[in-house]
Amino acid sequence: MDQRSVRDILAGKTYFIRTFGCQMNQHDSERVSGLLDSYGCLMALDPAHADIVVFMTCCVREAADTRLYGQCNSCKSLPPSPSGKRVVAVGGCIAQRDGEGLLTNVDNVNVIFGTHSIAHVAELIAEAFLDGKRHIRTNEHEDTDAMSMPWHRETQYHAWVPIMTGCNNFCTYCIVPYVRGREKSRPFEEIVDEVTGLVRQGVREITLLGQNVNSYGRDLFGKPRFADLLRAVGDTGVERIFFTSSHPKDLLPETIDAMAETPAVMPQLHLAVQSGSTRILKEMNRRYTREDYLGLVDRIRNRMPDIALSTDIIVGFPGETEEDFEQTLSLAETVRYAQAYTFIYSKRAGTPAAEIDDPTPHEVILERFNRLVKVIETTAHEYNQGELHTVVPALIEGTSKKNDAVLLGKSPKNQTVHAPIPEGYSIDQLVGKIVDVDVDVAKTWYLSGSVVGEPR
Template identity: 55%
Template sequence: MDLKFHVQTYGCQMNKHDSERVYGMLESMGAESVDSIEDADVVVFMTCCVREAADTRLFGQVASMKNLPVRTGSPLDQRLVAVGGCIGQRDGEKLFDDLPNLNVVFGTQNLSSLPALLMDAYGQGGKRAEVLEASSEFSSELPTDREHSWAAWLPITVGCDNFCTYCIVPHVRGRERSRSIEDIVKEAEGYVASGVREITLLGQNVNSYGRDLYGEPRFAEVLEAVAATGIERLRFATSHPKDLTDEVIALFGKLPCLMPYLHLPAQSGSNDVLKRMNRKYTVEHYRQLIDKVRAVRPDIALSTDIIVGFPGETAEDFEATFDLVSSVGYSQVFTFIYSKREGTPAAKWDDETPRSVIQERFDRLVEAVQKSAFDANQVDLGAEVEVLVEGTSKRDDSVLVGKSPKNQTVHAPIPEGICASDLIGNMVTVRVDEARTWYLRGTVTEVSEAVR
């Protein structure tokens, strides 16, 4: 059957990993992925509900498909539309009321049900929804079609036990569950054997890995065990400051494969705001963590998340956040204006701060973020960095694009006599000739033996 499918993914790395499993499952049915909705018989939206904009985007896109004609040559007499991920988990069958042209809804706990739900919905000419409150399955047990052959997401936990007052994730991803170290290592070994060069360990809070299985966090053991598989580059996301241990920090100085990059969400620089957020650490503790990490790995690149306009945020609270961002020297800061999420405690709290004031604070912070990122990149001006090539520039296919150990985007002209396809997924050394706010640009000085 000549079945075509298209997947659109919103949100975090875990959603991207789940989407790779959707690709794997549908391809195992004999379906073929296509790049556009118009060319697809089945369209799957893997959704995020952390911010309101994601809801708006999903509803607009699904509604716009209502009168889209069925693909010429399609084996189906209709286009099947499925919504999964966090919005699917949160809203369930209610989505059918809001989106009449929707056929299937599935949640974060039952990814494996998608093929059967699609077949049932089409065979019965109706709608199917299945949203489980909990599951014993890990999506890593399903077939996969990774976006890149040389890089892999490797979930070590799912769910979250922190219940920050602004966050919907524990309500749609469930309570934290850890995979066994043995399963994680086995998957990592398989990736290394297949030629994967970079693994990113995933979890809503990787630092608390193992607390549910072993009674205490054992994330440092996971890092050491995965490093022992021979992987060239190892990363992880995301870290919660309250659970970042000295043992994990020390590994930045001991494991050569552990890349010098740490995403450590602060969310606010005000202790009063952090307390209302239920973050369970202070700004002082957060700064101590930064000092410890830099003592072990002075060249480490740091990134963070910041929420502006959390209910009750005062001018003094914001200035404390501004000071944190200005003084730490982040290479990247993901800034967000607070978005009320129904079902969270903070959604019930009133805030009299005018939107114009919140926007002004946000704009000021963005300026500080840009300065911080620019200053951080100047450190590498004139240096040589090892780059894992991911592809070519969308603007110029004679320019390679890749990532440095510090997760910086790097551009460089492809050397004469070398094909771009031979570089992708391999390492090159680039001398940095130009350091901009969001990328480095330079000259390739050496290519790996695999390319020569």
């Protein structure tokens, strides 16, 4: 179908996008939104007022599948759409993995598009409106440069900037390489030019995205060039740089140096460990040991003593013993994370770990998980005490969910910061601004205080 026909069908229709999963999925949603905008569609605030409902999915955990099925089925009870006809579309990792098989669990989906088919979303949706049939596209490789698609940012002050897609690591528990494909880096200059343009548009903070940013450039240059990229992006004038995800085995000394020496790179690093047991790490195919990881943490803190480290940890990987878990617990106590995402292992069909039988009772795994959570809560609380009676610059994102008179912002260490809206200002004047907050309360998951000085 040609672009003019697509526009004729879609112009004026409303759409709603719900996103599950990681930051890459969030950026994919922004690209789908930008594409629909370019064909004259209008964003709706909820699915009840949308002609087009899009679910961008993640398949890392089993709960994501169940949640998607519930969300799709709930569309059956929505009131008629503004145009009288509604198209339900499912994209992202579950769509790539299951394709037409997704219809086994949800029978009201009109469009299914995989991770490599985002550029064709508008065409697929238009065809569904035109003929009422189901349209499915789950290519194994991108045949269009999705990175060049228009995109609709959720905020004017922050932007997701993908630097690569795919993953070559094949951790035994992870489905990502099978649904996102192999590592493919964007051209160096293209990324720098994009960030330069974003800075001109008023973007203050960016997050560089990739399944493993530390291996950026290996496919283009024969060796990783993430350190060079960090320095070049830092030279664009952007004020804050975050990045994710970062695989420990590929975090090179030159990258640590670039982080320490580039002022715009924020003092925060997400460094997923997954387990503190060398035996389990080998079973996971992580390709580093407990000792390797702890040595890496030491090198990072030698260069950036106050850095906020966060991580991912899986409890209950098949075959994990009490001794293995105790190794994870002691590693968490040693590293003293500022934040951690803790998960109970979720079997993913198609991954090697899914073939491993594990007799460990669920109650035992849950008890271990709860012990780990207590350790993380303790280390996070202790880390935040270091901000007490200091002034923290917070980039304001909005207001607290509990109190719309209280600001919600993020510190350079990605901590949540609260403060009452200062007298004489409205929230609309402060979103996207940086305010200095004199911290007088430091809790486990947030800091709070009062605004000092003028917003900037």
